Amino acid sequence: MERKWHFLATELIKNLARHVGGEVTIQGWLYNVRSSGKIRFLIVRDGSGMVQGVMVKQEVGDELFELANTLTQESSLKLTGVVREEPRSIGGFELQVTGLEVVSVAEEYPITHKEHGVDFLAERRHLWIRTPRQNAILRIRSEIEHAFRDFFYQRDFVLADSPIITPAACEGTTTLFELDYHGEKAFLSQSGQLYNEATAAALGRIYCFGPTFRAEKSKTRRHLLEFWMIEAEMAYFDVDDNMKLQEEMVFYVIQRVLERCRQELKTLERDVSKLENIKLPFPRISYTEAVELLKKAGQEFEWGDDFGAPHETIIGSHFDAPVFVHRYPTVIKAFYMKPDPNDPKVVLGADLLAPEGYGEVIGGGQRIDDLALLEKRIDEHQLPREAFEWYLDLRRYGSVPHSGFGLGIERTVAWICGLDHIRETIPFPRMLHKMYP
RNA sequence: UCCUCGAUAGCUCAAUGGUAGAGCACCCGGCUGUUAACCGGGUGGUUGUAGGUUCGAGUCCUACUCGAGGAGCCA
Structure with missing residues (x-):
C-alpha cells in the first residue's frame, strides 16, 4: 500500500x-x-x-x-x-x-516552551493541542479508534449507529441533558444500548461508536460530560462469550498501539512494559471474590455495596492485566441485567477494570431475554412502561440470549497513554462549567 | 451538593507583618552546531474582589468570586 x-x-x-x-x-x-x-x-x-x-x-x-x-x-x-x-x-x-x-508571521504566542498551569492551557486548548505531548496523545487516540473499528470489521460486526436524541432515559438513573424537540421533551443520549439490542436482533452482531452525554456534576479526573463510547451488542452471546470478545478486543487494540505508536509512547514517557506484559486471557473474579479481596486489603466493605473509585483501584492493582469483575448484586445494577440462574441475587454482568488505578473502562453483561421478567423489572424500577414498549417487543418477537458492553474511549486512551487526567484524551473536553473553547 | 487546597508580572514561581523579586516570553546587542541554546542590557505589578485588625498587610481575620483535587454517579 x-x-x-x-x-x-x-x-x-x-x-x-x-x-x-x-x-x-x-x-x-x-x-x-x-x-x-x-x-x-x-x-x-x-x-x-x-x-x-x-x-x-x-x-x-x-x-x-x-x-x-x-x-x-x-x-x-x-x-x-x-x-x-x-x-x-x-x-x-x-x-x-x-x-x-x-x-x-504569528503574533506573540502565548504558549511558551516553559511550564504552564492546566487552567492557562485549558483556556487555550485550541493552541495547546499543537504541543508535542498533546499531539502524541491525539495520534494514539486516532490509532485506538481505528483499531476498534478494524477489530469489529474483521469479525463481521455491522456498524449500526444509535440515535443521539432520545425520548427517555435509557436506564433512568443518571442525569441527562434536556432538549426541546419542537415542543416535546427530549434528551441527549447517555447510552445506545437499548437501540443496540434492536439492531443486534436485526443484524446479529453490531457495534456503535459515538458521543455520549452525562449531565452529572462530576468533577474528577475520570469524568467528562461528553465522551465517546464504543458499544457492541451480540445476539446469542452469553456472559462468557461477552468477556472473551472484550478481552480479545482490548488486547488487539493494545498490540496495535504498541506496533504503530512507539514514537508517541516515547514522547509521553509511557512505561510500555506495563502494556507489553498484558497477556490473554485476562483474569476474572466474581464480585463476591472482589469483596473478599477488599476485606483482606483492610477495607471496610459490605456485600451488596457498589465499588467506589478507590475500591476499583485496589482491585485493579492486584493484577498486571485488566480484570473482569462479574456477577454483581442484582440490586445495584441496571434493570435489564439478566440474573444468574444459579444464584438470582447476582446478575450476569461483568465490568472490566484497567490496571494501574485507571478503573472501569468497560461495563457490560447479558441482558434479560424473558418478557415477563423484564416487565417486572421495569415496574420495580418505576420506569415509564409506554416508553419501553418497543424494547419489550424485542422479547415478544423472537427473543434470544444476547449480551453487550460499552467501552469508554477516553478512559482507555488515558490508560494506554498513562495520563493522570482524562481531559487530555480528547481535542476539546467538555467538563463541569467548562466548554470554552 | 459536600470535603480539602489554591489565587503575586503575559507564563511558572519566590518574598520572618517592614522598599514586590527571579527565570522564561517580548525588545536591543553578541555568538558558525544549537538541543526548553547561551551571554549582556531593557520593558513589564491596583499581589482575585470587598471589608477588617495593625504605626505598617502579598503575608493575619471575615465574606465573596474563580480554579484545582477528591466524594457521590458512572465509561
Missing part, C-alpha cells in the same frame, strides 16, 4: 528519511528557533513530526538569513532544503535550507 508521492512538491516530515540527499519542501509551523549569529536552527513541525532546518549565513545569503529572523514562534512557513542524516538533530534527520517562504 505504501506509495511515494513523487509528483508532489511537498513532503511530510515523517517521510523525510525517504529523501536523503534530495531536495524537498516541507510546509508547517515554526516550533522554535536557535540562532548563533551566522547560523540558525529552525525547528519546524507539520503535525506529522518535527525537523530541524539549518541555515548558514554564508551559504544562503544575507537576504534569506534575515528573512528567517522575522519569524516568530508558530509562524507558518514553507521550508526547502536538502535532507541529511544527522544524529545530533531531533528525529535523526535535518534539512540544509535552500529556500524559505513565509506564509504568515
Whole structure:
C-alpha cells in the first residue's frame, strides 16, 4: 500500500528519511528557533513530526538569513532544503535550507516552551493541542479508534449507529441533558444500548461508536460530560462469550498501539512494559471474590455495596492485566441485567477494570431475554412502561440470549497513554462549567 | 451538593507583618552546531474582589468570586 508521492512538491516530515540527499519542501509551523549569529536552527513541525532546518549565513545569503529572523514562534512557513542524516538533530534527520517562504508571521504566542498551569492551557486548548505531548496523545487516540473499528470489521460486526436524541432515559438513573424537540421533551443520549439490542436482533452482531452525554456534576479526573463510547451488542452471546470478545478486543487494540505508536509512547514517557506484559486471557473474579479481596486489603466493605473509585483501584492493582469483575448484586445494577440462574441475587454482568488505578473502562453483561421478567423489572424500577414498549417487543418477537458492553474511549486512551487526567484524551473536553473553547 | 487546597508580572514561581523579586516570553546587542541554546542590557505589578485588625498587610481575620483535587454517579 505504501506509495511515494513523487509528483508532489511537498513532503511530510515523517517521510523525510525517504529523501536523503534530495531536495524537498516541507510546509508547517515554526516550533522554535536557535540562532548563533551566522547560523540558525529552525525547528519546524507539520503535525506529522518535527525537523530541524539549518541555515548558514554564508551559504544562503544575507537576504534569506534575515528573512528567517522575522519569524516568530508558530509562524507558518514553507521550508526547502536538502535532507541529511544527522544524529545530533531531533528525529535523526535535518534539512540544509535552500529556500524559505513565509506564509504568515504569528503574533506573540502565548504558549511558551516553559511550564504552564492546566487552567492557562485549558483556556487555550485550541493552541495547546499543537504541543508535542498533546499531539502524541491525539495520534494514539486516532490509532485506538481505528483499531476498534478494524477489530469489529474483521469479525463481521455491522456498524449500526444509535440515535443521539432520545425520548427517555435509557436506564433512568443518571442525569441527562434536556432538549426541546419542537415542543416535546427530549434528551441527549447517555447510552445506545437499548437501540443496540434492536439492531443486534436485526443484524446479529453490531457495534456503535459515538458521543455520549452525562449531565452529572462530576468533577474528577475520570469524568467528562461528553465522551465517546464504543458499544457492541451480540445476539446469542452469553456472559462468557461477552468477556472473551472484550478481552480479545482490548488486547488487539493494545498490540496495535504498541506496533504503530512507539514514537508517541516515547514522547509521553509511557512505561510500555506495563502494556507489553498484558497477556490473554485476562483474569476474572466474581464480585463476591472482589469483596473478599477488599476485606483482606483492610477495607471496610459490605456485600451488596457498589465499588467506589478507590475500591476499583485496589482491585485493579492486584493484577498486571485488566480484570473482569462479574456477577454483581442484582440490586445495584441496571434493570435489564439478566440474573444468574444459579444464584438470582447476582446478575450476569461483568465490568472490566484497567490496571494501574485507571478503573472501569468497560461495563457490560447479558441482558434479560424473558418478557415477563423484564416487565417486572421495569415496574420495580418505576420506569415509564409506554416508553419501553418497543424494547419489550424485542422479547415478544423472537427473543434470544444476547449480551453487550460499552467501552469508554477516553478512559482507555488515558490508560494506554498513562495520563493522570482524562481531559487530555480528547481535542476539546467538555467538563463541569467548562466548554470554552 | 459536600470535603480539602489554591489565587503575586503575559507564563511558572519566590518574598520572618517592614522598599514586590527571579527565570522564561517580548525588545536591543553578541555568538558558525544549537538541543526548553547561551551571554549582556531593557520593558513589564491596583499581589482575585470587598471589608477588617495593625504605626505598617502579598503575608493575619471575615465574606465573596474563580480554579484545582477528591466524594457521590458512572465509561
